[in-house]
Amino acid sequence: MARNRRVLLLPGDGIGPEVVGQARRVLEGLGTGFEIEEGQVGGASIDAHGTPLTDATLARAKAADAVLLGAVGGPKWDKLDFANKPERGLLRLRKELDLFANLRPAICFAALVEASTLKPEVVGGLDIMIVRELTGGVYFGQPRGIETLANGERRGVNTQVYTTSEIRRVAAVAFELARKRGRKVCSADKANVMESGVLWREEVQKLHDETYGDVELGHMYADNCAMQLVRDPKQFDVIVTDNLFGDILSDEAGMLTGSLGMLPSASLGAADASGFRRALYEPVHGSAPDIAGREIANPIAAILSLAMMLRYSLDMAAAADHLESAVRRVLDGGARTADIMGPGKVQVSTARMGDLVMGELTKQAA
């Protein structure tokens, strides 16, 4: 008999518990075969244990098949020093699980095409995936710091640094994804002005030529990529890029679709000998303290993050497809949480949106 899959839910702060609560209902609705656990992270963990991530919770995350996180942070913990803030819990989780590949899909649902600031013909049917390197580059490179020079001036330093293996492992994730999608990868760098960019470009090309000749590979300077994303985003299938450029380009791509409440993400680690990868799934949005506790948050980003978990960690691609199409049909039917509300649509609460998605899933199963 197949063993149960262990899923750890870390709802976190603000609207985190509200939206993860709906994702949990959907997961439970998928039937048996899951061992669902819950833990604390961020401000919730600070309040309970005095630290944003306990060693015990980290150990549970390491032992799980996959982790679904809500969001962390909020005004209550804003005055804590940097090392003790809720966000440190999330950063530690990403670092300890060695989650080096961040996947951010940008999909424009037909029913929400009007929510984008771009013209419907530019974004309608958009389905792209940004793969951002998450554990290297300028956010981690040494030396770093702020120093005072002999003349009294201050100098801030960060170092952009990548090794061959760091580039190859994230590029491999992008090529593998492309094989299951449109077989097209665009690698974005600044090889025109940065040596680390020259290395990035050479290594991505080399890996392609060695192993992924069946995937079309193009290279683009990251600034041009930023322009192309708003000019003609549908030219892309998978974009792979480093930590810094990926931070910016993935936010830009996400916003093409119009709403923060709709954007899921996945962060993946290296595959072991059996093919298993550690993975953390989370909505892109934060804890939204301005609407927390009002039952109006959009749970779709969390539910679509669960769909990514089914696809990438639990080997349940068909269930992921069903879940994504259930969400699409709910939107086609006109239900909207407040953040995506439009003329002639029906405004629903967080829980009601969960009900409707579950209802569509049940209809498909019948």
Ligand code: NAD
């Ligand atoms: P935010 O994403 O929490 O909110 C930005 C705006 O979008 C708010 O007006 C909010 O109401 C709205 N919004 C966000 N998610 C929504 C949803 N699901 N449904 C409806 N509306 C939604 O960003 P912020 O306001 O800059 O940050 C708030 C807190 O969240 C801060 O403490 C920040 O550090 C933290 N944060 C955490 C994460 C994370 O956990 N990954 C990410 C970003 C921000």
